Amino acid sequence: xxxxxxxxxxxxxxxxxxxxxxxxxxxxxxxxxxxxxxxxxxxxxxxxxxxxxxxxxxxxxxxxxxxxxxxxxxxxxxxxxxxxxxxxxxxxxxxxxxxxxxxxxxxxxxxxxxxxxxxxxxxxxxxxx
Numbered sequence: 001x002x003x004x005x006x007x008x009x010x011x012x013x014x015x016x017x018x019x020x021x022x023x024x025x026x027x028x029x030x031x032x033x034x035x036x037x038x039x040x041x042x043x044x045x046x047x048x049x050x051x052x053x054x055x056x057x058x059x060x061x062x063x064x065x066x067x068x069x070x071x072x073x074x075x076x077x078x079x080x081x082x083x084x085x086x087x088x089x090x091x092x093x094x095x096x097x098x099x100x101x102x103x104x105x106x107x108x109x110x111x112x113x114x115x116x117x118x119x120x121x122x123x124x125x126x127x128x129x
């Protein structure tokens with residue numbers, strides 16, 4: 001397993017971590033298998049989506065914020081209930097096939113880290129089996 005560090009700079013954001021995950025897969029030196037990308041945080045998430053047009057990121061964040069507003073009279077006392085809900089909706093992990101030591105992503109696909117309660121220093125765990 002490899003640990004990847006992600007520094008976030010805003011309360012909510014979507015960061016392309018594809019190159020960090022590629023580097024971790026190379027360091028693991030496993031030629032064929034399934035790569036699991038896992039986020040061990042309850043107010044962050046992982047997804048795969050288009051990384052060519054930055055408007056996609058803006059649109060996704062806009063819609064998540066409309067679906068789950070920041071302050072909506074939640075019971076959770078820490079003030080980050082929206083972050084927990086968004087994390088649950090997006091999910092804490094993704095899997096990608098590894099063939100010949102390379103991630104098998106589609107032409108326009110990238111791996112993204114969602115921050116919903118930043119800014120923070122975060123971790124992502126990468127394993128290939």
